[in-house]
Amino acid sequence: MTSALEIADPEIADVIRREVERQNTTIQLIASENFTSLAVIEAQGSVLTNKYAEGYPSKRYYGGNSVVDEAEELARRRACDLFGADHANVQPHSGANANMATYLAILDPGDKVMGMRLDQGGHLTHGSPVNFSGRLYDFVAYGVDAGTEMLDYEEIRATALREKPRLLIAGATAYSRVIDFEAFRSIADECGAILMVGAAHIAGLIAGGAHPSPVPFADVVTLTTHKTLRGPRAGAILCREELAAAIDKAVFPGLQGGPLMHAIAAKAVAFREAQSEAFGRYASDIVTNARALAAALTAEGFRGVSGGTDNHLMLVDLRPFGVTGKVAQEALDAAGVTCNKNAILNDPEKPFVTSGLRLGTAAVTTAGMGADEMVEIAAMIGTVMRNPEDQAACSDVRERAIRLCSKFTPYPDL
Numbered sequence: 001m002t003s004a005l006e007i008a009d010p011e012i013a014d015v016i017r018r019e020v021e022r023q024n025t026t027i028q029l030i031a032s033e034n035f036t037s038l039a040v041i042e043a044q045g046s047v048l049t050n051k052y053a054e055g056y057p058s059k060r061y062y063g064g065n066s067v068v069d070e071a072e073e074l075a076r077r078r079a080c081d082l083f084g085a086d087h088a089n090v091q092p093h094s095g096a097n098a099n100m101a102t103y104l105a106i107l108d109p110g111d112k113v114m115g116m117r118l119d120q121g122g123h124l125t126h127g128s129p130v131n132f133s134g135r136l137y138d139f140v141a142y143g144v145d146a147g148t149e150m151l152d153y154e155e156i157r158a159t160a161l162r163e164k165p166r167l168l169i170a171g172a173t174a175y176s177r178v179i180d181f182e183a184f185r186s187i188a189d190e191c192g193a194i195l196m197v198g199a200a201h202i203a204g205l206i207a208g209g210a211h212p213s214p215v216p217f218a219d220v221v222t223l224t225t226h227k228t229l230r231g232p233r234a235g236a237i238l239c240r241e242e243l244a245a246a247i248d249k250a251v252f253p254g255l256q257g258g259p260l261m262h263a264i265a266a267k268a269v270a271f272r273e274a275q276s277e278a279f280g281r282y283a284s285d286i287v288t289n290a291r292a293l294a295a296a297l298t299a300e301g302f303r304g305v306s307g308g309t310d311n312h313l314m315l316v317d318l319r320p321f322g323v324t325g326k327v328a329q330e331a332l333d334a335a336g337v338t339c340n341k342n343a344i345l346n347d348p349e350k351p352f353v354t355s356g357l358r359l360g361t362a363a364v365t366t367a368g369m370g371a372d373e374m375v376e377i378a379a380m381i382g383t384v385m386r387n388p389e390d391q392a393a394c395s396d397v398r399e400r401a402i403r404l405c406s407k408f409t410p411y412p413d414l
């Protein structure tokens with residue numbers, strides 16, 4: 001049957017069809033991506049997109065909100081239950097917005113904030129000079145230890161006591177080790193800072209019990225719902241009751257206009273899915289697969305940054321292969337393996353080139369892959385890295401990727 005979209009807009013229908021095919025036939029190792037369920041997609045593709053709902057449930061600025069209010073109530077309640085939080089704001093359109101709203105709620109322009117160095121795993125919203133955060137606030141950074149490539153809590157404590165930030169941020173976009181939130185709490189208490197945890201990447205691991213939760217220790221926890229949490233592309237904020245009013249006011253009217261009610265309904269679906277026992281097994285399988293992939297890559301001759309992983313992602317140093325991150329990403333893309341280049345500690349290459357790759361296992365685990373497939377993928381990556389310019393070797397890997405994906409197809413019915 002021809003769909004409404006195919007009739008109305010064959011060009012966009014074709015883009016969607018080809019993107020389904022790409023996702024079904026190439027290996028997705030981008031650490032921030034996942035395959036959301038058809039239930040989430042259905043909620044997000046619903047008529048809830050039509051509704052304007054500025055405000056919060058039962059305190060809206062427009063009429064006709066009694067039905068969608070229930071979706072937001074369900075999303076908020078499920079988020080609080082899932083993470084054991086006092087309060088949840090489920091309106092942020094994205095992780096960046098969740099962070100921006102948090103800063104707006106807590107800080108004045110020019111205030112000092114301490115976060116992780118961007119070239120060592122921090123996010124753009126942790127003070128990049130080209131981001132609003134770096135322009136509006138006075139960011140100071142902490143990094144990883146040069147030897148272990150892991151967070152050095154004594155160093156962070158010393159910097160925090162010297163700098164006395166108003167806000168301390170824990171959390172990263174490219175860090176493969178468990179983050180000790182209790183240590184961050186005690187540092188925040190010692191220097192008198194508010195503690196925010198940016199848990200965007202690891203939200204699903206936390207929900208599924210595969211990473212310690214920041215909720216008992218942090219004043220505010222920001223999330224994305226589309227990374228390991230496997231929901232729609234969006235954000236959310238959890239906080240202590242004392243900060244609830246300030247956070248809500250910062251999201252709306254401080255930062256955003258009307259919430260995306262279709263996305264909020266889809267977040268509610270994802271929170272419900274994440275409450276299941278199956279999701280707990282999924283979260284633990286992500287970590288098992290990440291460890292298996294990291295070990296297999298080490299056996300292939302790659303150097304794992306910090307020596308391995310405790311979560312869903314790993315950084316690999318490509319220098320043993322004499323290949324840059326940019327060349328690696330492009331060669332792997334052509335061979336049907338999708339991932340991203342990433343700076344490693346003291347990277348000699350420019351940020352657009354880099355010497356590393358960031359690889360994550362959330363999506364391949366959703367697709368049903370296990371330890372055997374991780375070994376196969378590591379071998380495929382090794383083959384491409386040894387022969388990045390060899391067309392025959394790369395098309396051979398492309399064939400292997402297609403074969404693997406035919407057994408582990410994320411959307412067989414799309």
Ligand SMILES: *Cc1c(COP(=O)(O)O)cnc(C)c1O
Nearest residue numbers: 094095096123172173198200201
């Ligand atoms: C992904 C991420 C974000 C931003 O999320 P978007 O939805 O892309 O805006 C913010 N902080 C951290 C730590 C992240 O990993």
